[in-house]
Amino acid sequence: MIDLELASDANLVVAVARCHQPALAEAYRRHGGAVHALSRRILRSDPPAEEITQEVFLDLWQSPEKFDAQRGTLRSFLLARTHGKSIDFIRSETARRRREDRTTRETATAGYDVEHQVWDLAVAEQVKEALTALPDELRQPILLAYFGGHTYQEVAKMLGAPEGTVKSRIRVGLGRLRVNLAARGVEPAGAER
Amino acid sequence: MSGTMPEPTHDEIEELLGAYALDALEPEETAQVERHLRECVRCVIEVGQHHEVTGLLANSGGDASDELWHKIAQRLDAPSEVPSWDRLAARLDPAVPNAGPQLEAPSGAVIQLDQSRRRHRWMVRTASLVAAAAAVLAVVLGVQVNHLNHQVNALSSTHQSVSAAAQAALENPNTQRIQLTPPATSPGSKGTTVTLVVGQTGTGYVFASNLAPLPSSQTYQLWGAINGQLVSLGVLGPDPSVRAFTIDSGTKVQAFAITAEPRGGVVSTTHLPVVESAVKQA
Numbered sequence: 001m002i003d004l005e006l007a008s009d010a011n012l013v014v015a016v017a018r019c020h021q022p023a024l025a026e027a028y029r030r031h032g033g034a035v036h037a038l039s040r041r042i043l044r045s046d047p048p049a050e051e052i053t054q055e056v057f058l059d060l061w062q063s064p065e066k067f068d069a070q071r072g073t074l075r076s077f078l079l080a081r082t083h084g085k086s087i088d089f090i091r092s093e094t095a096r097r098r099r100e101d102r103t104t105r106e107t108a109t110a111g112y113d114v115e116h117q118v119w120d121l122a123v124a125e126q127v128k129e130a131l132t133a134l135p136d137e138l139r140q141p142i143l144l145a146y147f148g149g150h151t152y153q154e155v156a157k158m159l160g161a162p163e164g165t166v167k168s169r170i171r172v173g174l175g176r177l178r179v180n181l182a183a184r185g186v187e188p189a190g191a192e193r
Numbered sequence: 194m195s196g197t198m199p200e201p202t203h204d205e206i207e208e209l210l211g212a213y214a215l216d217a218l219e220p221e222e223t224a225q226v227e228r229h230l231r232e233c234v235r236c237v238i239e240v241g242q243h244h245e246v247t248g249l250l251a252n253s254g255g256d257a258s259d260e261l262w263h264k265i266a267q268r269l270d271a272p273s274e275v276p277s278w279d280r281l282a283a284r285l286d287p288a289v290p291n292a293g294p295q296l297e298a299p300s301g302a303v304i305q306l307d308q309s310r311r312r313h314r315w316m317v318r319t320a321s322l323v324a325a326a327a328a329v330l331a332v333v334l335g336v337q338v339n340h341l342n343h344q345v346n347a348l349s350s351t352h353q354s355v356s357a358a359a360q361a362a363l364e365n366p367n368t369q370r371i372q373l374t375p376p377a378t379s380p381g382s383k384g385t386t387v388t389l390v391v392g393q394t395g396t397g398y399v400f401a402s403n404l405a406p407l408p409s410s411q412t413y414q415l416w417g418a419i420n421g422q423l424v425s426l427g428v429l430g431p432d433p434s435v436r437a438f439t440i441d442s443g444t445k446v447q448a449f450a451i452t453a454e455p456r457g458g459v460v461s462t463t464h465l466p467v468v469e470s471a472v473k474q475a
Contacts, residue, residue, distance in 0.1 A: 021269060025262065032257030041251075054265050061269055070464055073243045076248035082212075084245070087216040127249050145217035146247055152212040154220065164208075171211030174243045181249060 001076040009074035013112045028057055031075050042086040042149050052085045085144070092148050130180035138173030141166050201225055210236060214243030231375065232384060234453075236403070254417040275431065359398035359435045362390045371449055373468035387468045389449055391440065398430060399436045399451075404467065405430040407453055413467070414458045428458035446472050 004012070004026045005172030040049035056078055059066065069078050084148050131139055144155045156166040198469060201209075206229040212218050213226045230237050306350060320410070371386040391397040413429040415438060427438040440446065450466035460470050 023265065024269070025266070027256055028262050028265065030227060033255050033263065034251055036258065036261065037255070040253040050261055053261060054268065057265050058268055068465060071237070072245055076241075076244045077249045080316070081242045081249045083251070084216050131250075141213075142215065142250075145212065145215040146250060150217065151219055152217045155217070167208055167212055170215060170217065171208060171243075172403065174211045174214065174246050178246045181246065186249060 010069040011062070013064050013067050013069070013074060013075055016061060024057065024061055027060065027074065031078050032057065034075065035078055038079055039086045039117055040080050041147055042083065043090060047091055049086070052082060052089065055085060056082050078089050087149050126184040126186045127181065130177055131188065134173055136174060137161075138169050141170045142173045142177070145170060200228070203229070203236075204235060206233075207239070210239050211243060214240050214247060258374075297430065356435050358402065359390065359437065360395075362392050362396070362398050363388075363400070365392065368392045371470050371472055373449055373451060373466075373470045375468055376466055385468060387451060395439050395441070397438050397440060399427075399433065399438065399450070401429060401433040401436065404433060404451070411453050412456050412457050412458055413451050414454045414462070416445045416450045416452065416466075417444075418450075419444050420447055425458065428454075431456075448472060 002013070004022055007023070007026070009027070009030070012027050016027065036049060036053040039052040040046055043049050043052070048078065052073075059081065060078070067074060071077075108171045115168070134142075141152065141161060142170050143156060144150050145152060148155075150158065150165045152170060153163050155170075157164040159166065196277075206226055209218060209222055209226050213223065218226065226236075230240065250405035254278040347375075369391045371391070373389065375385055388400040389397055389401060390400070401413060407413065409431055412431050413433055415426040415429055415436075417440070419423050426440065427436060429436050439463065444471045448469065448471045452462050452464040452466050454462060454464065
């Protein structure tokens with residue numbers, strides 16, 4: 001017997017697969033706040049963010065086998081699904097029209113706004129340092145795409161840069177950020193205990 | 194117009210992986226990347242690394258809301274929302290009602306995790322295959338007793354003799370053939386097929402030349418779902434072409450799968466199959 005609070009994330013998911021609701025509750029306790037905050041940050045609205053948070057954990061309950069501990073942590077799995085669902089939401093047809101208007105308005109100041117809002121998040125200091133260590137041309141496309149929910153084509157337009165350049169900078173920037181984080185001893189959140 | 198566009202090259206897809214991990218691609222590009230991920234482990238790994246990084250960016254939010262949890266909990270109780278693993282496991286082998294981890298009553302915040310949980314994930318996938326085959330059929334391969342346990346290594350015959358015997362088995366109309374293919378729901382090796390040929394004597398052959406070579410630190414491993422248990426049928430090596438294996442007499446093999454494991458193989462696996470197939474009744 002082990003205490004749920006001491007169980008690894010992977011073991012929690014195994015317990016979830018056995019219909020053990022307290023295991024799902026523990027997974028929610030560990031990661032629900034981050035899931036909800038990410039969705040709220042992307043959607044800039046709480047009601048849909050709450051709905052997406054519910055969907056993410058209901059999906060885990062219904063299809064726990066989709067999580068593969070060999071391919072990453074539960075936290076990154078949940079956050080990736082949260083991000084995807086949130087992006088799907090804002091790219092729905094009605095939202096798309098609103099976003100296109102917003103994209104135009106934000107072109108001049110998007111980088112500034114997104115960066116400042118990121119600093120408002122309760123991100124670990126080491127993560128902030130790792131981000132700061134990135135050159136602007138690598139950091140901005142990542143933040144605009146991830147938190148702003150923009151495609152790289154939209155980011156290119158906002159930054160006045162070629163699409164291919166932005167596409168490449170996002171990939172290079174993520175790789176560089178990973179190196180920066182490792183240099184600061186940052187392990188993926190929610191990693192196996 | 195997009196239908197006539199050639200598929201992007203590996204290098205072109207690689208350039209998209211960062212944006213893909215950020216959900217920053219247009220739908221057409223997303224579909225291209227996801228097709229590629231089904232056959233490129235290296236890119237799957239890179240996407241996983243990007244997700245770990247973005248997960249750190251999103252590491253915020255403070256405590257989870259109790260109110261929101263109650264909303265989630267209220268939606269858990271419908272019978273249709275029982276986790277798929279258990280539904281499928283039950284369909285796989287009703288005679289083994291609780292082969293997985295034993296849990297205390299919901300009021301207790303403790304669980305017991307025994308070794309069987311390690312195979313549970315895999316067994317569920319196997320179960321889904323069997324369910325997809327419309328019934329769990331007791332497939333007796335008509336083999337003879339060869340070993341008491343189910344841990345069967347690849348035969349130590351020379352490559353030439355194995356190949357010759359395998360070819361003979363392939364041409365024998367009395368052998369059973371099973372095509373293993375990548376899981377539909379998981380990135381793997383799209384288009385990769387592995388053929389198993391199982392003879393009446395219990396000797397089987399794996400024709401695995403389509404499998405992508407693994408690094409020397411890894412090996413492919415063959416598994417069978419047998420009487421509700423997951424059984425290793427052989428360690429195939431990192432770059433198998435043709436390998437032999439044997440199966441115990443009276444064995445009911447419900448599904449086969451091949452996974453990628455650390456060198457030397459493992460007793461039980463938690464990896465998703467690279468290729469897999471249910472065994473249908475002849």
